[in-house]
Amino acid sequence: MSLRYAILGFLGSTPGTGYMIAREFAQGAGAFWSALPSQIYPELRELEQLGWISGEQDDSDRLGRRLFRLTPVGATALQAWVEAPTDYPPERDPERVKLIFLDRSDPDLIRHHLESHIAHHREKLATWQSMRAAMTDGSHRQMAARLAQRPKREHDLVLLTKLLAYDGNIARAELEIAWAEGAIARLEVLCERQVSKVEQV
Amino acid sequence: MSLRYAILGFLGSTPGTGYMIAREFAQGAGAFWSALPSQIYPELRELEQLGWISGEQDDSDRLGRRLFRLTPVGATALQAWVEAPTDYPPERDPERVKLIFLDRSDPDLIRHHLESHIAHHREKLATWQSMRAAMTDGSHRQMAARLAQRPKREHDLVLLTKLLAYDGNIARAELEIAWAEGAIARLEVLCERQVSKVEQV
DNA sequence: CTGCCCATGTAAATCGTTACATGATTAC
DNA sequence: GTAATCATGTAACGATTTACATGGGCAG
Known part of the structure; x- marks a missing residue:
């Protein structure tokens, strides 16, 4: 159901x-x-x-794209x-299953x-950090449009929920990186112990 | 595909x-x-x-359960x-979409x-902490059976991959809790500022 | 005029959930 | 005896991916 409400x-x-929305969900x-x-x-x-959105034909558009509104x-x-x-x-985590x-x-x-x-989470991290940055400068069209609907005193709250969401994702990515680095270290400690055991024999 | 390989x-x-496997995937x-x-x-x-598992009828079982082997x-x-x-x-995170x-x-x-x-992640945390603990004392039948197939020198590695997996989940749960606590704090700071602004007017 | 991106879809297959059915065993 | 748990499923539905189709506009 989440897709419906995300739209x-x-x-x-x-x-x-439709295309704009599809682009948004891909990025x-x-x-x-x-x-x-x-x-x-x-x-x-x-x-x-359902009557939850309505699509108007936009005649100014050379292609016959429909513009949907809530x-x-x-x-x-x-x-x-x-x-x-x-x-x-x-929970469904293929990487854990493999591990x-x-x-x-x-x-x-x-x-x-x-x-x-x-590597995977470093990429995510970079993406989310730049997305978070775009929230605070005025460059994000979505965000600007959302703020424009609301009185100034609510702007901080509108911004905060987005920042919290991005910060959560950023923290997750950082955690995955730190966890995997620690895991590699523990793996290496174990391997060294194995080697020295063999050498003793 | 992961389910297939997890089985x-x-x-x-x-x-x-089948029942044992189903119970395992529920717990x-x-x-x-x-x-x-x-x-x-x-x-x-x-x-x-596919011939990837084979099921033998177990006659000692009063119910006609079949025992599958890899x-x-x-x-x-x-x-x-x-x-x-x-x-x-x-990425698909309904709580973030709501936020x-x-x-x-x-x-x-x-x-x-x-x-x-x-609350959700505190429950997860408790579950995973106790599961992790069960890995290191001998109480985990699965683990004991897995170790029994392998020479002693490999036991540390067999155990390590499980501990890493649980530790990762534990760290994730702790992160979610810490993130949400920080989020509540930031939300409260914002609300206090709003109140004091109103009081000034 | 060729190849690429824009733009909007359909169809089939796969993966997962929900709801239901059934009968046997065990604990109280 | 009755409720809970054991044990094995089937059917229908919903969500998601994969593969395919189509045609317009634009850059070289």
Whole structure:
């Protein structure tokens, strides 16, 4: 269900076409929820049938793209969803599954997995740090549009929820990197002990 | 695909029935990959058809339960999968989606969400800490069976990969708690500033 | 005029959840 | 005897990915 509400949330900042939304879920919003065009276009039609969004034909657009807007009913549905208690998805971590069964592999191969883990999260970290930075300078169109709807005294709160979200992701990425570095160190300590045992014999 | 290999991994430690496997994915292995019986039973049949596991009728069992074992072919397939590079699943975090769109809600409600976040991860933390503890004393049957197959000099490595996995999850839970506590503090600072502004007017 | 990105989709397959069915065993 | 747990599933649905189709605009 989250995709549905993530789309509503996006359209709550500013109207958008299917393509714009798809681009967002591949990049910006993709930091928190990712989705492909093939899932987004059908969802938009369902949301329109529900009356939660409405699509106007934009004649100024040379291609016949439709610009979708959040309706008042849609805004209410969105508000109800975000305020309802979260149900947390079950744990599903393919890298952990690999790690626990990697005990029949060469330690070098384990180390290589951990290094890939670090590389993966370094990339995430860089992405999220630059996205966070874009929140605070005025460069983020979405954010500017969202702030423009609200009185000045609420701007700090609007900004804070985004910063908290990015900071959480940044902290997660940093943790994964630190964890994997520690794991490599522990693995190496173990290997050295093994070697010295063998040497003793 | 991970479920398939997680099942193989489990059966690589010790043979098991469908029910035992289902129980494991609801509890023990559920720390890293969770799955329901309705997904596990069909998967077992597919794995048997592939020849990656084999199920023997156990006559000593009053119920006609079948005991599945990993075959050599299955062991090879498992090894190939765990050693192959991981592809990391896309980001999909419903709590973050809620948070970024909670900026139209009362800060008390935001705080309540963050407190639920803490409660959720405190539970996870407790679970994982006790699971980790069970790894190091001899109480874990799976682990004992896995160690029994291997020469003593490899025991440290077998144990290490599990400890690393649990420690990673524990660190994640601690991070989520710390993050949410910090978030509540930042939210309160903001609210106090708002109040004092209003008082000045 | 060729190749690339823009833009909007459909269809099929895969993965996971929810709901339900069934019968046997064990604890109280 | 009755409730809980053991044990094995099936069916339908929902969510997501993969693969494919299509046509317009634009840069070289």
